[in-house]
Amino acid sequence: MEPEKERTGRTPKKGRKRRRVPNKLVGASEVMRDRWDLEERQQPEAKKACLSTILLSDTREITHGQLCELLKYAVLGKSSVPKPSWCQLFHQNHLNNVVVVILQGMSQLHFYRFYLEFGLLRKAFRHKFCLPPPSSDFLADITGLQKKQIIGDLPKGMEGSLPSSSSEVSINLQNDPIVKKYGSKKVSLTRCLLTKEEMKTYHFPLQGFPDCENFVPIKCCGSITNNSPLFGLDCEMCLTSKGRELTRISLVAEGGCCVMDELVKPDNKIVDYLTSFSGITKKILNPVTTKLKDVQRQLKALLPPNAVLVGHSLDLDLRALKIAELNLEALASHQELEAAGLEPRNTAEVVQQLNTSVLECLDSVGQKLLFLTREADATELSSSKNCQTIKCLSNKEVLEQARVEVPLFTFSIVQFSLEPFPPNLSEEMSKRMKIKWMEMSTVYAGPFSKNCNLRALNRLFESFGPVLSVTLTLKSHQPHLCVQYEVLEGAQLAIESLDGSLVEGTCIKVQRPVTELTLDCDILVNELEQDSENRGTIYLSGVSETFKEHLLQQSSLFLGLEALILPKDLKNGMQKNYCFLRFKTFGSAHRALGILTGKNWKLKGRHALTPRHLHSWLRGLPPESRPPGLRVIPPPSEQEAVQMLNLDHPKIAAWRWGRKIGKLYHSLCSGTLCLILLPGTESTHGSLSGLGLMGIKDEEESNILN
Missing domain, CATH: 3.40.720 (Alkaline Phosphatase, subunit A)
Structure with a gap:
C-alpha cells in the first residue's frame, strides 16, 4: 500500500490540481465553462x-x-x-x-x-x-420517543382499568394535532387553508405529477381572504374498465344553494355502478349525455378565482374530475426521479404512519x-x-x-x-440583523438632472427586482435616488448593471450606503454567492404570470432544472414579478441564466445570493425604521459576552x-x-x-x- 493511501484511506488522483475559483462569478465565463464541464x-x-x-x-x-x-x-x-x-x-x-x-x-x-x-x-x-x-x-x-401521558390518579386497586364514563377523566387536548395546529379558539378561514406542501403530502392533484398528465389545469389567481366564497363539492364514482370514473357531481354554495348537480356518463365501459355507495344505477345513467369535459367546462365558468372548496376526501373528488393546479415543482421532482433511474412514487398509495x-x-x-x-x-x-x-x-x-x-x-x-x-443581547442582535439586511438591499443612485423623469427612473430600477420604496434625495448638489429593494439580489443586480452607466445623458454611480454594518458587504456578497445552496440557483426579475407555462413548454432548453420558486405576496396571494430557478449543477444554472437573460426572454437576472429558507425568515421579521445618519454602535454587552x-x-x-x-x-x-x-x-x-x-x-x- 502506498504511503498516501495508508494515511488517508483513499488513493490519490494523479495529475489533478486544485482549481482556484475567482471571487466574482460575473465576467469569469472561461473559468466557469471549465468548471461546469468538469462537473x-x-x-x-x-x-x-x-x-x-x-x-x-x-x-x-x-x-x-x-x-x-x-x-x-x-x-x-x-x-x-x-x-x-x-x-x-x-x-x-x-x-x-x-x-x-x-x-x-x-x-x-x-x-x-x-x-x-x-x-x-x-x-x-x-x-x-x-x-x-x-x-x-x-x-x-x-x-x-413517546412520552407517557398521565390521565390522573385512580382509586387504589383500579390502576389496571380505565373509567367507563368520560366525565370521570380529565382529558388533555393540548396534544391533539388539530388543537396544536389551529388552537382552541375560533380561527379565520385563511388559517384553515391547505398549503401547497400539505396538498402534496395528501396527494391532491397538481399538474406535473406523474399521474396527472391529462388533467385540466385550474388557474387560481384570486386573492383568498376571510370573505372568500365557500363551495361544498362532492362526487360519486363507478368502476369502469379503466378504474374509477365520475358519475355525479354536486356543488353547493355556502348559503346552501345547489349551483350544480349533474350526472356524468363515463368514457369507458362500466363494470360496477357501486350503487350501494352512490345510488347510481344503469337505468339512471343510460339517458345521460353529459361527459367529463362538459363538467370541467362548467366548473371553470362557475367557480370564481378566489373560491375555496370544502369537502370530504376532496383529493379523490378532484382526481375524479381530473382537474389540477399547474405545478412545475412536481414536474421537476418527477424528472429527477426518472434521471435517477427510479420508478415515480404512486401518489394514490396511502401508507399508515407507524407510531x-x-x-x-x-x-x-x-x-x-x-x-x-x-x-x-x-x-x-x-x-x-x-x-x-x-x-x-x-x-x-x-x-x-x-x-x-x-x-x-x-x-x-x-x-x-x-x-x-443573554436574552437582551439576542434581541439586540436580531435588530442589527434586520438593519444590516435592509442596508445591504438599499442603493443610492445619481447624480440626476433636476428635471429628470422620475417615472422612467422608477421603472428602470423596478426592472431589477421588487422595490419597497424610492426616495428622491435633494440634500446633495444634484438629485439622487434612494432605492430599497425587497430582495438582496435586486439591489446587487442594480449595482452591477447601472454603476458607471449613462442614464438620461448623465454618468451615474450606484452604490450601497456606507455604514459600519455594510463595511464587509462585498465580502459577504461573494461568500453568499458561493453558498452551496445558492450555487445552482439563479434569480430572475421581470417574470409574468405566464412565465411558468412558458418555461414548461421550453423545458428542453433547461437541463438539470430541479425547481421553480415563484414567491407570492403575503397579503393578496398574487404572484410577484421575480422568481428563483434551482438546478442540479452550477453549469446548468449558468447556461440557463445566459438563455433567459438573452434577447428572446427579455429578463434580468444573476446567480442567487439568498438561501431560500432565509427569505421566509426575513419576511417574518418586522421592519425596522431608522432615521438617516443614525449610527448603530455594537452594545457593550456583546463585547463582554466572553x-x-x-x-x-x-x-x-x-x-x-x-x-x-x-x-x-x-x-x-x-x-x-x-x-x-x-x-x-x-x-x-x-x-x-x-x-x-x-x-x-x-x-x-x-x-x-x-
Missing part, C-alpha cells in the same frame, strides 16, 4: 445515496416530527416506513451511517450573525431549512443508537433502551469521543451544549466551533447522512427559530473540502 463529465461509477429537498414547503420550516420521518426512513427504508413527506432520499440502502450533530443553545440568528465564520457549514451543506422554536424535549421530538421511534427502528435491525453528550446535559434519551450513552465532562471531550466512536455505529447523535447569548461558548469572543468562538465541527465532519466516512441542527432558543424575552443543515458526504465532496 458534468464526472458521472458516478455506482449508485450513491443522494438527497433532494425540492418538495420543501414555501416557508422552508420543517417540524420536529418531519425530521423524525426522515431519520426513521434513513434507518429502515421504504419497505418498513413511509417516505418522508418533505424531501426525497434516493438509494437509502447505500447509506453507510447517519450522524446528527446538535448545537444546543444556538439558533438561525446566531448562524447568520456569524455567517462568515461558519465556513464549512455553509459550503458543505446544500440543503438548509428552518426549524420551529425548540420544544420542551427537542431530542424526544426528533427521535419519536415508532428511531430507537425502535434501530432495534428492529439489530442496531443501537450512540448518544454523546455532556454529563450535565443528559436527558431521557440517555436512559432509553437500545441507546449507548457516553457522558463526557466537557464539549471538548464530546468532540474527541465522537471522532473515535461515531464510525463504529450506524446511527449517532452528538450533542454540544453551548452557552447562548461566556459565549466558553471562549474569548463570540466571533472567535463561532470560528473555532466551525473548525471543530469541520474536523468531526472530515472524520465521517463516505456515504454518511449528516444533519447539523441548531434547535433555537426559548426565553421569557421571546423565542428564536432553529436551523437545520443536511447533506450526504461522499468521496468527491471530501476531495473538494480537503
